[in-house]
Amino acid sequence: MNAPVSSFQAAEHMGQHLGNGIGVKIDHVQKIFETRDGNEVIALEGTDLVVAAGEFVAVVGPSGCGKSTLLSMIAGIESPTAGRIMVDSHPLAGPNPRTSVVFQNDYLLPWRNIIDNVLLPLEIKRLDTGLYRARAEALLAQVGLAGFGSRFPSELSGGMRQRVAICRAVIQEPGLLLMDEPFGALDALTREQMIMDLQNLWLRLKNTVVFITHGIDEAVFLADRVIVMSPRPGRIDMQLHIDLPRPRKWNEIHGSPGFTDAVAKVRRRFEEQGVLKAP
């Protein structure tokens, strides 16, 4: 089997350097939503967080704890009610061009074929998509979708579609990759594979990742640091450094004390919060 041309190599050919993750600094950020009847809902209480360049941070928390809101604000889609967000040491005003987002829903445009979906961000930035076509195909090949470029999203399974969404997010080698429960809608087996693939991708790209999830296992497996949020009004409740060697493998890591301890700590924290009921 021929080794697929990695996006890594493709990028080197195009004269870009890699391993260039960008940092995020969140300063007393607060988000208050106004409901239709004029009430205020505090989605996120004054939050501070620093994510180092190249770090993989996973955020876990119960539903409605404001973790998605936090992500939308880092993405520049929503603006904080108070506080300041710095991405790549610049105060954020709108989406940062070196940031990409992957949502739980793949949001592939059904009227575009796979390759055109992957090339969409370049089209939005008015770049010559022809230059990136080869890279898009190489990326698709890397995630096992070689030859699917001219298919349409409706012809692909949920897992395949989410892979395409990830290719679309990394086509420009983003410095910061934001992921909002990207594997939440997938079946357990596909999810496990995707988690492995994401780790491999990140080890190659060496970019910064903020990964939001409900899954304690996948957070601990993937992240350098796990951040536990409290129930609404959301705030950062606990942080946990995960010092497990990489590349991590499921069957090696599952029984390892470092992994089980971390998972148990997060779970205990949720029990103390009352999110999980202690038996």
Place this chain on the structure above:
Amino acid sequence: MSEVRMAGTLPDIATKADPVPKSGADARRADRRRRRRLRSTLEALAAPALAFMLFAVWQIAVPLFNVSEFVLPTPLDILTRVVTDYRLLLTHAWITGAEVVAGFLCAAVVGILVALAVFYSRMVERAVYPLLIAMQTIPKVALAPLVVLYLGYDWGPKLFLSFLISFFPIVVATVVGLKGLDRGYANLVKSMGASEAQVFLKVRLPAALPSMFGSFKVALSLAVIGAVLGEYVAAERGLGYLQLQANANFDVTLNFAAVFVIALLGVTLYSIIIVAEKIVNARQGGRL
């Protein structure tokens, strides 16, 4: 079920054993294909065949029951009249056709603009949308004499009625189409740094197109009604006017011939929309 499985496994066995059963499987497959083609041909012919039958019944029943040509002409009488008087009919058809097209285009342009205003401004939505719906409860037909009063006897009232009657479905369908899009798509494209214009062109408009085209089809049929209605009320030209003339002369055949041409006009314009839809659909990768 079992037949399907057999057809799937047989060729494999056949290539290993001997070539004779293979041709059997091929023959079965060819047979199935032939049957499928026959069925789709029959389905395609169903509507024309039914129409033909109805006309045949009409054609036979008229002489059979001794109905006078002045009361009810046969389809062949009407067709003959369409052919012999094609010049007259064509002159009037041009007028009506132009009214319909102009009315429809105005409705499409204004309808889409109003829909955009409703979609992008909550204030406009609150102010205009209820009014539009209230307006919809007024039968436009009842406005026809008033429209003539204000806009005179020329093309004005026809265009206006045609516009008025076909405008509403376009507004509603466009608003519904635009609103039907999951917010996540817009957020995704915004996260790529898209301006609202880009969000609209790349996501909102393509997503709304299917429901917009649906409304164009409805609106076009309505536009024909509006134009002919305008001609009934006050006109000196057009197929509606020709019908009134025919009525005054007890020329039922010409009257029917005019109806035939109106129908033909509607079908032709409708086909143009379907072709446009197909073209857009193809450019969208057939996923509209």
